[in-house]
Amino acid sequence: GEIPISLLEKMGRNIYGCDICQNVCPYNKEVEFIERNDFLPIFPDGESVELFRIINMSEKDFKKWFGNSTIIWVGRNILRRNAIIASGNIVDLNSIDSLSKVYKDEDEIIRKYAGWAINKIKDR
Secondary structure, X not given: OOOOHHHHHHHOOOOOOOHHHHHHOHHHOOOXXXXXXXXXXXXXXXXXXXXXXXXXXXXXXXXXXXXOOHHHHOOHHHHHHHHHHHHHHOOOHHHHHHHHXXXXXXXXXXXXXXXXXXXXXXXX
């Protein structure tokens, strides 16, 4: 879905599951807190989480990387959208090629936020 342009900078570098989201989500009001220290790495190959990898991921990549995670319910394009916004917010020069590529994506929302992020990076 769409996020108002006025709110994009407030997202910062968060792409999913930030503490703020967890605290304000109405679905979490009645959930019992359970502390866990056995989180799995997002990428099975052990590589670091680079925004451009998320921006470029295919549906197959999404299912491989996040299939056993709660992130799966969010969906590939929402996660990609959020990574695009984060790349603009942190002025991630490593993502500029990926942003240029997805500026031509079939998804209108992806194109919109890619344009925003490209402009934000170029304006810095």
